[in-house]
Amino acid sequence: METPQESALHSVGEAVPRQGLPDKVRGAARYTADLKRPGMLYGKLLRSPHPHARIRAIDTSAAEQAPGVHAVLTYRDAPVARIDTDLAVLDSVVRFVGDEVAAVAAESAAAAEDALALIRVDYEPLPAVFEAEAALAPGAPAIHPGGNLLGGAPLVLQRGDVAAGFAQATRVFAGTFRTQVHGPVGMETRAALAEWDGDRVTVWKTSRAVHVPDRMTLARVLGLPPGNVRVICTNMGGGFGNKDEGRLASIVALLARKAGRPVRIEYGRSEEFIGGRNRQSTLNHLRIGVAADGAPTAIELRSVMNLGAFVSSGRNVVRRIGQGALYLYRCPNARYEGVSAYTNRPAGGSFRGLGAPLGHFALEVLIDQIAAALALDPLDYRLRFHVPPGGQPGQRSTPAGQLLPDEPVEGGVPFSSNGLRECLEAGAQAIGWRERRRPNGSATGARRRGIGLAIGLYKGGTGREAQAEVRIAPDGQVALSVGVVDVGQGSSTVLAQIAAEVLQVPAAQIAMTLADTARTPPGHITAGSSTTFSTGSAVKLAAESARNRLLEHAAAQLGVTDAVLAGGRFQPRGGGRSVSMAEVLAGLPEAVVGHASLTPGSTEHIVNSFGAHFVEVEVEPESGRIRIVRYVAAHDSGRIVNPRLAAGQVSGAVLQFLGITLREELLLDEASGVTLNPSFLEHKSTAIVDFPPIEVLFPAGPDPAGPFGAKALGEPPVVPVLAAVANAVANATGVWLHEVPFTPRRVLAALAAGAGRAGGRA
């Protein structure tokens, strides 16, 4: 069947209103902590006051007898089956201040809270370690049986031969860059509600993946066949790559089983900051060798990441740190080494962009320093040396016919599309780079202005097995069922648009079912900005399958051999009398169903998204304060399925990361392991008066691999933010900041260190 021509698209590309938004505004949309079940109890969690300790004894008798208490859960109740290799449901060893020790279910939240105070725990404190370097030193206390180095060895990814590349270089530049702990801080805290019916359990939870891992983890931990576990996420109050670990849901399910009544637990805000999963701090050592003309001959990045107490998604995070260094600039020789260390900090996990913004921070700042050292305009440098559409030099190593990775290392493979040039040109024009940017900033004195830029690339959302089911009832109702979670980014709207495009019906008419293991086919995790590309491809295929069945019926009705769908009506190929979908359906005894299951990707191309950010800042050298004056974000995410939602994603991502760039940092007292600022007052997220409106551009065209030409969008806009601001500050002051966040104290220290125009390039 033919694909609609670009001019014929009627739903994809339209600013269709977000599904479910009216109910959200009215307060009618129910999130996990809004749900109640008959007889439901309220749970609370007891958390460790020690950064590292063994529980010698735990006495819950007083808590069990407290008014309104129905059950208390400790490690003694925990099953042998683990959530992850390093994570038990509850453990006799606690590994950070805030680690879960016990849970209480009671008639009210207050009664549960009161009972926590009655639990007596006898701890044997163990030596604790908080910094990755210290955790890796000989003699450091082992936080897990396998030692503190994750996997026993660094992750190494390489192309070509960096030693040879550095030998060829005429100059070698190096720099060390540090990033701190970032809290994702979804407004909705983690929550779970479990209700048993015999040996079957239903769990409502904050989730990014109800099928895998949530249902499979619960089934394993509870010792049930997966079919006995139903997981539902009604609405998610912010995902940002977070809320994927299974401990809370496991505890709630066990507590409900023990109490014999449904139980709900939601984290408080400080619990979310401490017991949630934050972005790991990193130390990044970067070296780049360049030829006389500035072309990189070797790029080498070594990163040390502080995992905290549990790895969670850390393996993916550390891999992504290297993505920019390995691929953003054309270079035959590149090497990345990622070291991940357990410490007694609160556990890290995944947060929008994973490691990519951290590695890009180092890369894009050092590239700016190289351009300055070679007296090249930073825009011209990037236009000249960024990875071209043809990809990296070298030999393809993925066997022919196999899907290519979208976190590539190998050379010799072209991109499906690469709009870096378009993004650079459009962004530069919007901010007036050629007219307004001066090599040493645009003002001197009390307030200095500067303009900077940074680019980035991010995986394209391929490689995740995806399924979708489209059901067209005889009454004309179109239902689309997918197992993924709309974490707030708007995937339900975008997926409805894709189905609506194929079926030529209004997107608003498509009834969406998501995130319920009993009512949807298996779906992948909402991660890696993959939903539009992966599930979107499945939705398109499922809708095409349903449409093709309708076309067969229509052809039979019309008495022709071949029918087409045009202008919302079914007609013989070549024209003639047409019939509506209602008329086709009227003759059918049952619903028309289209199902699709696929692993999207490309065997010929690497699918990546790209962006270029331009920012103008004002710096006060006296106070160290940085003000954002203008911000332009240009993105290649292929065809934009919904321009209003897409602009909101980019604007929101940039504003979120401007807070992280300038201010946000979770602080830990290394004497006690206590998190010092787990609240909105002391951990200031971006507020409504902090930054100017973000100017969003989508200058690139459709991608040949993605559904209707779409590529990944949710995470790419966070990737260049840190470096873009650092480079603008350097343009204003001559000093590149090497540690995020750029608080006034760090700015003043950097300015005072005299790492000015001469010394700033390490």
Place this chain on the structure above:
Amino acid sequence: MSARPAAPTTMAIRLRVNGKRHDLQVEPRATLLEVLRERLDLTGAKPACERGECGACTVLLDGRPVNACHLLAVQAAGHAVLTVEGLAARPDFQPLLDAFVACDAGQCGYCTPGFAVAAYAALRDAPQADAMAVRWALVGHICRCNAYDAIVGAVLQARERQPAKR
């Protein structure tokens, strides 16, 4: 081992919520937010910080926006409480609802009811508010999706469409 605690005492209060009277026994420490959500099942006001730092639980108390997490239920006794559910039933909320949808002024939507309640009060008190005034009227609210620019756009759009007399 500490002694088994006495059962907490409760107090009888009369709450007027969205025009409806409720006679309730509450613990003195129960917040208005807790009572609205867990006793009256009005879950439009959201818990997010539980210490008055983010605005997600905003309701109107005698017409003034307050953080329901930061007020004890006993303090609200005798006052008129209007939640987002109550506002949503009123015709003069419609322009704001329409504008929030038209401008996509919510992504995950968790903070959105709080913003909508505060925006309703802001427009009522300052019908001519400009963009900067709207921002400052909403400065106590956090949206982690950072839909701020769309929220400001929505409030300005609703301002243009609000009925002549509110």
